[in-house]
Amino acid sequence: MSIRIAPSILSADFGRLESEIFEVASADFIHVDVMDNHFVPNLTIGLPVVERLAQISPVPLDVHLMIADPDRWAAKYAEVGAASCTYHFEAANNPLQVARDIRSTGSRAAVAIKPGTPAEAVFDLLTEVDMVLVMTVEPGFGGQEFMREMLPKLGALRKAAADAGTDIWLEVDGGISVETAPEAVAAGADTLVAGSSVFGHLDRAAAIANLRVAAR
Numbered sequence: 001m002s003i004r005i006a007p008s009i010l011s012a013d014f015g016r017l018e019s020e021i022f023e024v025a026s027a028d029f030i031h032v033d034v035m036d037n038h039f040v041p042n043l044t045i046g047l048p049v050v051e052r053l054a055q056i057s058p059v060p061l062d063v064h065l066m067i068a069d070p071d072r073w074a075a076k077y078a079e080v081g082a083a084s085c086t087y088h089f090e091a092a093n094n095p096l097q098v099a100r101d102i103r104s105t106g107s108r109a110a111v112a113i114k115p116g117t118p119a120e121a122v123f124d125l126l127t128e129v130d131m132v133l134v135m136t137v138e139p140g141f142g143g144q145e146f147m148r149e150m151l152p153k154l155g156a157l158r159k160a161a162a163d164a165g166t167d168i169w170l171e172v173d174g175g176i177s178v179e180t181a182p183e184a185v186a187a188g189a190d191t192l193v194a195g196s197s198v199f200g201h202l203d204r205a206a207a208i209a210n211l212r213v214a215a216r
């Protein structure tokens with residue numbers, strides 16, 4: 001199985017975002033954290049910036065919406081060019097409808113769960129989404145410590161998806177590095193978000209290559 005790497009631009013230099021994105025062009029996706037200071041206690045970027053990033057990025061965008069009311073907003077991010085659009089289960093009034101709205105645009109739909117949310121919460125959605133994102137930190141900030149106690153959720157999701165006759169991607173986000181990537185992959189992750197462990201290195205391409213080797 002080939003592992004997908006998605007550098008999170010939360011740890012990039014926002015003053016030179018375009019060149020930062022080109023420095024991680026060897027990645028499979030660019031992970032874009034959208035935070036609204038309501039669902040999480042942090043504020044980043046919104047729809048107009050994501051739209052422009054989608055136009056200039058050499059690799060597809062994996063947009064992670066940490067926002068209230070994804071029922072209203074999620075499909076709009078897909079419409080402006082997010083190849084994959086992830087909303088939080090905890091924030092959605094109608095999680096099933098949000099997934100369907102995203103998919104109706106042609107983008108991949110993904111649902112995320114915070115550390116306090118059990119994997120079972122999204123079992124009913126597994127045939128309606130393309131990916132589940134298991135948070136391995138509390139959402140809101142980069143550079144936090146990896147919560148390895150979240151890893152059993154991956155096995156549970158993999159089994160539930162197989163039981164439901166569907167094949168989905170499983171992404172982990174938070175504290176992923178060359179040390180923790182092997183654990184996440186062994187537990188069932190196939191898509192790794194990495195913020196500080198990519199943008200914390202001057203040579204971003206080497207950091208991505210090192211993650212790929214570690215994940216193998």
Ligand SMILES: O=C(CO)[C@@H](O)[C@H](O)COP(=O)(O)O
Pocket residue numbers: 008010011031033064137138139140141142143144173174175176193194195196197
């Ligand atoms: O969604 C989030 C944080 O809420 C992430 O995508 C972070 O940006 C990951 O950063 P690192 O833990 O890899 O530094």
Ligand SMILES: [Fe+2]
Pocket residue numbers: 008031032033064173193
């Ligand atoms: Fe994220």
